[in-house]
Amino acid sequence: MSSKIAKTCQCDVDSECFCEIEAFVKGFKLSTLTYKRVMHLLNQEMNNGLKEHTHHVADIKMFPTFVRSLPDGSENGDFLALDLGGTNFRVLLVKLNKGDVDIQSKTYLIPQRIMLGTGQQLFDHIADCIGKFVRDHDLVGQKLPLGFTFSFPCRQEGLAKARLSKWTKGFRCEGVVGEDICHLLHEALRRRTNCDVEIVAIVNDAVGTLMSAAHTDRDCEIGLILGTGCNACYMEKLDNVGLWDGDYTHPEQVIINTEWGAFGDNGCLDFLRTEYDRELDTFSINPGKQVLEKMISGMYMGEIVRLVLERLAMEGLIFRGADRDCYLFERGKFYTKYVSEIESDHDEFFRNTKQVLDEIGVENYTTEDCKIVKYVCTLISARAAFLSAAGLSTLINKKNKGDMTIAVDGSLYRFHPRFHNLMSLKMQELVKPGLKFRLQLSHDGSGKGAALVAAVAMRLRNSIKQECV
Ligand code: ADP
Ligand code: MG
Numbered sequence: 001m002s003s004k005i006a007k008t009c010q011c012d013v014d015s016e017c018f019c020e021i022e023a024f025v026k027g028f029k030l031s032t033l034t035y036k037r038v039m040h041l042l043n044q045e046m047n048n049g050l051k052e053h054t055h056h057v058a059d060i061k062m063f064p065t066f067v068r069s070l071p072d073g074s075e076n077g078d079f080l081a082l083d084l085g086g087t088n089f090r091v092l093l094v095k096l097n098k099g100d101v102d103i104q105s106k107t108y109l110i111p112q113r114i115m116l117g118t119g120q121q122l123f124d125h126i127a128d129c130i131g132k133f134v135r136d137h138d139l140v141g142q143k144l145p146l147g148f149t150f151s152f153p154c155r156q157e158g159l160a161k162a163r164l165s166k167w168t169k170g171f172r173c174e175g176v177v178g179e180d181i182c183h184l185l186h187e188a189l190r191r192r193t194n195c196d197v198e199i200v201a202i203v204n205d206a207v208g209t210l211m212s213a214a215h216t217d218r219d220c221e222i223g224l225i226l227g228t229g230c231n232a233c234y235m236e237k238l239d240n241v242g243l244w245d246g247d248y249t250h251p252e253q254v255i256i257n258t259e260w261g262a263f264g265d266n267g268c269l270d271f272l273r274t275e276y277d278r279e280l281d282t283f284s285i286n287p288g289k290q291v292l293e294k295m296i297s298g299m300y301m302g303e304i305v306r307l308v309l310e311r312l313a314m315e316g317l318i319f320r321g322a323d324r325d326c327y328l329f330e331r332g333k334f335y336t337k338y339v340s341e342i343e344s345d346h347d348e349f350f351r352n353t354k355q356v357l358d359e360i361g362v363e364n365y366t367t368e369d370c371k372i373v374k375y376v377c378t379l380i381s382a383r384a385a386f387l388s389a390a391g392l393s394t395l396i397n398k399k400n401k402g403d404m405t406i407a408v409d410g411s412l413y414r415f416h417p418r419f420h421n422l423m424s425l426k427m428q429e430l431v432k433p434g435l436k437f438r439l440q441l442s443h444d445g446s447g448k449g450a451a452l453v454a455a456v457a458m459r460l461r462n463s464i465k466q467e468c469v
Helices: 003-008 018-028 032-050 119-136 181-192 205-214 275-282 291-296 301-314 336-343 351-359 367-399 411-415 419-430 445-463
Strands: 077-084 089-097 100-108 144-150 154-158 161-164 197-203 220-226 230-237 253-257 403-409 436-441
Touching (some): 018 301, 018 367, 077 445, 089 119, 100 445, 119 181, 144 205, 161 181, 197 445, 205 220, 205 230, 205 253, 205 403, 220 411, 230 291, 351 367, 367 403, 367 419, 403 411, 403 445
Parallel strands (some): 077 144, 144 197
Antiparallel strands (some): 089 100, 154 161, 220 230, 230 253
16 A cells, blocks of 8 residues: 555554454455456456457446447537436436536435336336426427436447346336336326427436536546446447447447446455445345445445444444444444545544534544544545546556546545545556546536437437437
8 A cells, every 4th residue: 555545544543442443444454456456357347248258247237338429519509418316316408509518407306115116106207307397497398309317227229228227226116127218208208298308318427427528628538426326437449349239430439338336246356345345235225236336336335334333333342332222223324425524524623523423323422432433434435435446447557548537426526525536546556657547527427418418419410310429
């Protein structure tokens, strides 16, 4: 571990219990050699996903999207966009005008009963939200092209045809796996509204994020999501995509949606998973699935911290006076935003940490407890940042291009105080010498990106009539 990184994960706990605590958390401290092993395995798995004869056994699906051209700044017009990411659902009106972008958006709630209900309920709910948005924005009667950011693994059969391969994150709606998402939305729109919208593109949030950043930065060829889930996409040469069965016209490239959150589902990461990772998995709604995602993303990080703190409390190493009724002992009640808040404490007063502990109902904690809580958070978020860095470094080394921008979106990256720095530092260790990179926050990546894909599609449709963009 470089000394800069070691410094950011230091613990100044002077408790006698420190050695005992170490025994319960040492599994989160991984060597650079271990991250290099992860990169090697990931590279193998990605190559398996890309090849026709190994794709069916690969966990990382490497789905070719039908997005082959990046925006060139000439995209114009008004577009509707939908962004269904896992936690948030938004409807957006995106106005593109010669490089300028104006966005109006509204976030709608998707209640849990709908996330776990039927597909028809989900798409009717989405259609109702679109109907409301169109009415509230005086768009009734306008024919608007729509780009849909649907951030679940889909096998794409065309730019506006994508079959769901499995649900991930908190969703499990019946009757949707294997179905064409655009068709289901069209049907719901027909049932529930009289809006005149045409779905011209369906993408996932990583692709939207890449497109959105590429609008202003021509060196951007990788997109990363660190939100509810974790996923990445990148621009790949068609010659390397064994699965590609579209045409080979210029540009001979296509964005690959890696769906790397599933990395490790075949057990290849078991050597580094901790007992806490296994417990979280057992109690998740998709046991055995999305192994990498569960070690990194916002939906899970808080729960890993909670499981460690719960264990330390049971062992009598922290919170000796804590009441067993508090939220520390309840699954899902320690949010990932707490990790950001706790790690933002920089002095001995631990204001944020105390506020979080008060909120979850821990009583009689000491300053020593606060130090340990913060230490646990730093170890778990650092592992997540380093695993993300290992993934990106694998892609950068694979592309082997002199200079590259990586567009990143998602609340974990946006709000965690150290994620960006930790990732950058680790990537400096893992990326091949001579290759330059920069991590760039993509503002409103997924919403704006979906509208841009739709806009590029409309531009190309009006000129050369082709099926991809
Ligand atoms: P989506 O995945 O729906 O696009 P976001 O990018 O907002 O939505 O990510 C939501 C995830 O981010 C949630 O799992 C939540 O726990 C996490 N999150 C929200 N706020 C913060 C924060 N301040 N720090 C770290 N994680 C956060
Ligand atoms: Mg999002």
